[in-house]
Amino acid sequence: MSKYDVKDIGGYEWIYSEKVQEHFYNPKNVMTDDLKEKDFDAVGEVGSPACGDLMKIWIKVDPKTKKITDLRWKTFGCASAIASTSVLSEMAIGKTINQAYKITPLQITKKLGGLPKRKIHCSVLGDQALRAAIDNYNKKILSAA
Amino acid sequence: MTKDFVYFDHAATTPTDKRVLKKMLPYFDADFANPSSLYLPALKAKKAVDGSRAQIAKFLNCKPSEIIFTAGGTESDNLAVLGTARSLKLKGERVKGHIITTQIEHPAVLNACRQLKKENFDVTYLPVDRDGIVKLDGLKKALRKDTVLVSIMYANNEIGTIQPIAEISKILAKRKILFHSDACQAAGYLPMDAKKLGVDLLTINGSKIYGPKGIGVLYIKKGVEIEPITFGGGQENGLRSGTENVPAIVGLAAAISLLRGKGKGESEKKLRDYIIQELLKIPNSKLNGHRTKRLPNNINISFEGVEGESLVLYLDKEKIYTSTGSACSSTSLDPSHVIMAITNDAERAHSSLRVTLGRSTTKKDADKLISATKKYVKKLREMSAVK
Ligand code: FES
Secondary structure: OOOOOOOOOOOOOOOOOHHHHHHOOOOOEEEOOOHHHHOOOOOEEEEOOHHHHHHHEEEEOOOOOEEEEEEEEEEOOOOOHHHHHHHHHHHHHOEHHHHHHHHOHHHHHHHHHOOOOHHHHHHHHHHHHHHHHHHHHHHHHHHHH | OOOOHHHHHHHHOOOOOHHHHHHHHOOOOOOOOOOOOOHHEEEHHHHHHHHHHHHHHHHHHHOOOEEEEOOOHHHHHHHHHHHHHHEEEEEEOOOEEEEEEEOOOOOOHHHHHHHHHHOOOOOEEEEEEOOOOEHHHHHHHOOOOOOEEEEEEEOOOOOOOOOOHHHHHHHOOOOOOOOEEEOOOOOOOOOOOHHHHHOOEEEOOOOOOOOOOOOOEEEEEEOOOOOOOOOOOOOHEEEEEEEOOOOHHHHHHHHHHHHHHHHOOOOHHHHHHHHHHHOOOOOOEEEEOOOOOOOOEEEEEEEEOOHHHHHHHHHHHHEEOEEOOOOHHHHOOOOOOOHHHHHHHHHHHHEEEEEEEOOOOOHHHHHHHHHHHHHHHHHHHOOOOOO
C-alpha cells in the first residue's frame, strides 16, 4: 500500500490515494465541446446540499441490449467528485442500465482506495447523477412507447 | 538551497527567517533555564525575555509592561475578547453587556464571541461593504449604551482588506468602549503604533512575520481591566500563566526587528498588482476585496465555474502552493464566511483562489503562477457543470 492510501483521515486533510490522484489529474470520460449533447439519450443532474456542488451525467444506451455504450460527465466539484465520477464512468460503461443503477458509492470509494470521511458525499454525487440519468432514460422510453 | 516549489500561502504562515532561527537556538539548550528561577542562567533567560519585550514595545510604541506574551494569535484574541468582557461582568457594572465585531473576523475572535453569547452577552456582527470594508455608520448605529467591547481586525486574512482602525478608535474613544484589533496579518506591512491606532488591545503573532509559530503578543493598554483565561503560576502579570516560551519570545522580537528595516512590502505590492492584472485577463474572473485598500501581499480572485479546491490541487501538482475559500476545502463544508459576507454568493466563494506573497516571491514565481493558473482554469472549466 502506498503512503497516500488513507481510508479515513478524518476532518481536515485532503491527502488522496494514488488512485484518486490518477483520476483527478487525468479524468476519464469528461463531456467535451466536440461531443453533442443531443447525441446522448438521457441526462441526469444533481446538486450537493453539503457543499453546493453540481454534477451532470449524460448516457448513451443501446436500445436492444440496454447497455450503456457511452457516459460523459461534468462537475463543479472538488477533486474527490472528479475522481469518483471518473471511476464511476469506467465502471458503468458496458454495463446494462439495470446493473449500472446498482453501483453504490461504497463500491466507488473502494475502487479509489478510500476517501477522507468528509469527502464521501462527493462520490454520492456522481452516483446520484447517474441514477437520475437512468431514470430520465426510462421515462423517455416509456413516453415514447 | 534552491527551492523547487513556489510558496504563495504566506497568510497561512511564513517560514521562520534564518537570522531569527539563529537567535532562538541558544535558548533551547545552552540558555534553557526557566526565567522565574533564581540562579544565574535563569537570569540570562529573564534578561532575554525582558529585552525582547522592550524591543516589541518600541515597535508598538507602548510600555513593556503593556505587553503580554501568549501562545499565538488565537490565544491573544481569546484573551482580549473573553478577558475584557468577563472582567466587566465580574464587576457587575452591566447586567448584560454588548459586544460588536464584524462578519469577516478570524474564527479566533468569532468563536470567542460565540462563547460570550453563551455567557449571556449580546453580540452584533457588523456587515461589511462589497469591498470588504466595515461601514463606519453601520458601526455608529450598532453602538448601544451597554456596549463594552468592539473587536475589528486590522487586515483580513482571506481578502487582505484593511480596516480604518484609527477612525474607528476615534468614534469609540468618546464612549469609553474598549477596542481590540487583531493585527496578525497587518503586522508585517502596516503602521503598528498602538497610540496612533488608538486601540486598547492589539494582537500580533510570530508565524505571519517570519518569526516562530506558537508565540503571540497581546498589547493591553495600561488601565484596561482584564481577567485571565489560563490559571497557574502567575507569569505575565497573572494574565498568562505558564513558563515563558523563551526561544519563541526571542524569535518574535528578532522577527520584528527585521520588519522595521524593510521597505514595507513594496516589492510584494508591485508583484501583487502585476498578478492581479494578469489573472483578471482570464474571462469571468473577479477580484474579491478592495482593489487598493488591501495588504500588499494579498490576492483573492474567483474564477467562475472553477471549484477552488480542485484548482489548488492542480497547482499543488506543479509545486505551486495556494489556498481557497471553497466549501469543498473546509472542514465544515461551509464556504468562506468572508467571501459570503462581501458577495453573499456561495458560488463565488466556491471558485475563489487566495494567493499571498512573501518577501522572497520573485517575478519568475509570479509568471509561473499566472501561466499555471490560466492553464488549469481552462482545464477545469472544460469539465465544469456550470458555465
Ligand atoms: S464536491 Fe464539494 S466537497 Fe467534494
